[in-house]
Amino acid sequence: MQRFDLNQIVPSPWKNGGGSTREIACWPQGAGMDSFGWRVSVATIAQAGPFSAFPGIDRQIMLLDGDGVQLASATAGIDHALQQRWQPFAFSGDAALDCSLLGGTSTDFNVMTRRGQWSATVQIQDGVVQPGRSAAGLCLVLQGGFAQGRTVLQAGQGLWWDAAEDAEPLLPGDAHSRLVLVSLHQAA
Structure with missing residues (x-):
């Protein structure tokens, strides 16, 4: 059992500048974005922009704090308002999603698992x-x-x-x- 405190995890800024992520845990430890079996993180979304696609990954996201976001992908048939705290939403990481803010900055809990593993x-x-x-x-x-x-x-x-x-x-x-x-x- 490993204990953690979100306040002690240094956030990593996103490449697009729209937010940051605090990785809580992944397996195997130290695995990169293309080799993890599972990954759990908390993200701060500060501006509208694209969500990166993660082919072969199943995702679940849940609003922790803030006004929430609208997640949309016409090709994947997704149009979901993530605005109620603590309500997990599952979707395929294969789809590239557009994310728009429903107000101010939001903080989200994220779980990603490699499909088939x-x-x-x-x-x-x-x-x-x-x-x-x-x-x-x-x-x-x-x-x-x-x-x-x-x-x-x-x-x-x-x-x-x-x-x-x-x-x-x-x-x-x-x-x-x-x-x-x-x-x-x-x-x-």
Whole structure:
């Protein structure tokens, strides 16, 4: 189990200047954009522009903060307003999407998996969460706090793993605590 804090991850600016990305975890560690099996990141979108196409990649995106974005691709038949927080939207990375802001800057949670190698389930949880049950995965606290033993993870903090293992459960601090659980599974 690896712990992380989004505030301690240095953002990397996009080539087009429209935003930045903080990579939380990828497998294998240190893999580039053309060789990862899975990748989880948080992106800040500051201006309208194209989303890069990632052939062979399945994507899920979820609004964390801000007014949201409109994602569109006429060729892929996508026209989706990502404007409700914590509602994952899945799409094929094969399609190059146009992104327009629905207001100001937005912050989004992103999961990418290489088709045929990995798949991901993205769920919002408000109860006890048992990390380590899937082949790999990640938990990010969205609101409130979750305790694991004597450690309390606050909003923007979490943990990830790249092998199934027995781990102490994460217990919500109160009825308003929420986290996103990403369960990653290898293809058979």
